[in-house]
Amino acid sequence: MNWLDTIIGWISPEAGARREAWRQVLAEQRHYDAGDHRRLNHGWYATNQSAEYTDRYSRDVVRARSRDLERNSDMMNSVIGPFVRNVVGKGLVLQAETGDTDLNREIEKLWKVWCKKRNCDVTGTQSLNQILRMAVRRKKVDGGIIFVKRYTAGGVLPFKLQMFEVDELDASQVLPKHKGNRVVGGIEYNRYNAPVGYWIRQYTLDGMTTIDPIYLDANDVIFYFSKRRPSQLREMSDMSQTVTRIRDANEFMVAVSVKQRIEACLSVFIKRAIPTAGIGRGSAPSGPRHTYDGKTISPGMIKEMNVGDEIQVVNPQGQATDAASYIKLQQRLIGAGQGISYEATARDMSEANYSSARQGLIEDSMTYAEEDELLADVLDEIYETFIISAVLAGALNIRDFWRDKDRYFSHSFTKPPKDWIDPSKETVATKTALQTGQKTFKQIAAENGQDWRKQIDDICEVIKYARDEHGIDLGGVILGQKKTDGLYADEEEPPATGQGTAGTVPASLPSEPGTGEQQPGGGEDGGEDEDE
Known part of the structure; x- marks a missing residue:
């Protein structure tokens, strides 16, 4: 309140209260609900800082917790797995595109040899595809990984890769190697915040003690991480x-498991109606008495009890009725937070049909x-260094x-194709796209992880071979046409695997046996959607 509000409130409290009420109403109309600090947002305090300032104090803790879940949580690995399988999968296949077919084949052959673990890994323990799978996993968990180009003998080329984890960056280094630069988080930056060098912490083989760090020039380092803000300098765990x-x-699952284990237990208590002898308790019953110490219940057991003893059974009842729905909701939210579907996270297809599964795959x-x-x-950077090393x-x-x-x-790099949900529908969709010019044979071959030239060859x-060695004409079978007067002509009904004229590129190629049948309705789905 200002001095005028104070005077008005002193003269007329009612007028002062009315004035303050109108001020609050107008204030609410001028602000965002997400920006107020009233009851619903009470205790929600956040500040605007640079990305590095925000990340610096949480980076190591988040990484450590993510690694702990990676080691101990099945649900954590169910989220990481889809990224490893879909980004790298069975491996990446190189297609050189120099314009010289013979040179392309020579480069591809040399690359295939270099990708073996003895040639591409300085430790000789991982092939390139295995390194890439590890890199994707470490990026999801740790936030990133460091590739270092090493020039050493012992392989098919004097070029290999060495991998470092992000916590091997020596954050204790503060003095730059070059004048005018700054060192933040173990990385030296110029005045444009471009990295020029990396300080890497060195460990002995036992991993317990450290020795002097080494300095790596940025030209020899590839820092693989996601940058989400302009002021971000280092990685933050994707999880x-x-x-x-x-x-x-x-x-929650641990608690449910313990609860279920307790509820599954059966206990037996012996209630004695006649007490043992003693002062004021009368005389003890005649005959030998049985003790139950160490006794357990076994199948088909018949046991005579003492006179007056009575059995009381404790049989806990109940079950975790809400556990399944709760975990399913959590997995949906976890998958959504990582940008993937519930089906990809939980591997649960019980509620999916063909259309929903395909839409989920597209997203x-x-x-x-x-x-x-x-x-x-x-x-790309690894490949360019590979080419330069091969030339030198x-x-x-x-x-x-x-x-x-x-x-x-x-x-370019291609990945081997995934198995189709419904091969017949996908084949018809591919054929239609090819015939209508939406895709070329080269594009379809690339989607299937094949070199289109090699596929035609x-x-x-x-x-x-079938014609010359065995006298069998497979042209019509492969091209989906029948031979008329020495030529291949279109059939009256559209063939299963494509159509065209003899000597031309086939309209489509069967990727799996029995997947090229024409579906009613044509198009991508070949008709109405149906539940699978």
């Missing part, structure tokens, strides 16, 4: 949004696409390489 919910679900693939793009940047080592003879490096760096090789 930070969901670790508390995962722990809650784990603690999930968009989440994985972000990780694909980030990992592709890492692979004489493994590749490219005369004009230094004049046209971008041409020889051109490449394989088709021609099969047809030629």
Whole structure:
């Protein structure tokens, strides 16, 4: 209240109260509900700080808790697994695109050899695909991982990779190696906040003691992590949004498990109606008495009791009726927090049909696409260094390489295809997309993890071998056409695997036996959706 409100309230308390009430009403109309501090938001205090200032004090704790859940929580691993399986999966296949077919094959052959663990890993323990799977996992749990390019002998090329965990960055370093730079969290930055060097903590083999850190130039380091704010300098665990919910679900399941174990127990109490002898208790009953010490109930047991003894059974009843629904809700929220569906998190398809499962896969693939793009940047830099090392080592003879490096760096990586939910429907959808020009044969081959040139060569090789060696004409079978007057012509009914003329690229190729039958209605689903 200001001085005027004080005077008005002193002269007329009613007028002062009315004035204050109107001020509060107007204040509510000028502000966000999410910004007030009244009853519903009481105790919710947050401040605006730079990303590094916000992350610095929680980074190590969140990472440690995420690692603890990774070691002990099945639900945590059910979230990490889909990212590892879908981003790397069975592995990534290189397709060189230099414009020279022979050179492409030579590069791809050399790359395949280099990707073996003895050639690409400085420790000789992991192949490149295994390194990439580990990198995706460490990014989800730790927030990131560090690739270091090492130039050493002992492999097919003098180039290998060494991996460091993010907590090996020496945060105790504060003095920059170059004047005018700054060191934050073990990384040296220039005035534009671009990293120029990394201080890596060194451990002895027992992992207990440290020795002097080493300095790595940024040109030899690939820091794989997600940057979510311009002021962010280092990593933060991708699981930070969901670790508390995962722990809650784990603690709930432990409590339910203990409760169920207790309720499953059967106890027997012996109630003695006739007390033992003593002063004021009368005389003891005649005959021998039995003791029940150490006795347990066994199947088919017949046991005579003492005179006057009575059995009272404690048989706890009850069950965790709400546990399943609670855990299902938690898994939905955990999956949503990571951008994937409940089915991907829980591996529960009981409530899914073909359409909902396919829509879920499409949405999930968009989440994985972000990780694909980030990992592709890492692979591009590794591949370019691989090419340079191969040229310098004489493994590749490219005369004009230094004049046209971008041409020889051109490449792409493909992943082997996933198994289809409904192969017949997917095959019809692929055929329709090809025939209507929505996709090319090259695109379809890439989606199936195949080199389109090699796929055509394989088709021609099969047809030629069948005709020349065994006198069998497979052209119509593979191309989906019948032979008329020496030529292949379209059938009256659309064939299962595509149509065209002899000598042309087939409209579509069967990926699995018996998956190329025409479905009524055509299109992607081949008709109305149905529950699977």
